[in-house]
Amino acid sequence: MLEKLRASTQELHQQIEGENTADLIMNHRISLEEYKKLLLQNYVAYKITEEEIKTQIPEYTSDKTENLAKDLAELNVDFSIAENYKHDFKINTNTEALGAWYVVEGSSLGGMMIAKNIEECEQLSSIHEHHFFNGKRQSVDGWRQFTKDIKKKNFSEEEENQAIEKAKETFQFFGKIFREI
Numbered sequence: 001m002l003e004k005l006r007a008s009t010q011e012l013h014q015q016i017e018g019e020n021t022a023d024l025i026m027n028h029r030i031s032l033e034e035y036k037k038l039l040l041q042n043y044v045a046y047k048i049t050e051e052e053i054k055t056q057i058p059e060y061t062s063d064k065t066e067n068l069a070k071d072l073a074e075l076n077v078d079f080s081i082a083e084n085y086k087h088d089f090k091i092n093t094n095t096e097a098l099g100a101w102y103v104v105e106g107s108s109l110g111g112m113m114i115a116k117n118i119e120e121c122e123q124l125s126s127i128h129e130h131h132f133f134n135g136k137r138q139s140v141d142g143w144r145q146f147t148k149d150i151k152k153k154n155f156s157e158e159e160e161n162q163a164i165e166k167a168k169e170t171f172q173f174f175g176k177i178f179r180e181i
Helices: 002-019 022-026 032-056 064-074 080-085 094-118 137-152 157-180
Strands: none
Touching (some): 002 022, 002 094, 002 137, 002 157, 022 032, 032 080, 032 094, 032 157, 094 137, 094 157
């Protein structure tokens, strides 16, 4: 199932990566304002997605939204805009939640690469601690838990399609946030 999710969403994943400013961190050229915007975009996308995952998987835990909120608060960025998007993304089944979880936790791997480069960004040198892009190994614990859980589940063909479609929809939702904010 993991490979099916990966293959089915690869094109969307690459498209979404191209629509945000994270590459400016990789190139060490991001400005403080661009960084604030990137954090806000991520906050909105993660907050809504994670809240929806929790409606179907109550034991789901993540510190992504919390860490983004800490970063934004320390940078004096108002993040109440998230409320404007809460009706734009819904999860109706456990299987859909797994599709969204794939997107949310899969991003942790890219976040580790970004964290390695963030210290090289001269315009971000005034930030003492990055909570979201922190580079800590436990940042990928959610990915490990996800892969463990998904390997235990036997999916019917209909459930596979549901999970894949929700993963695609989740990438599209993230893309919408990156375009609109």
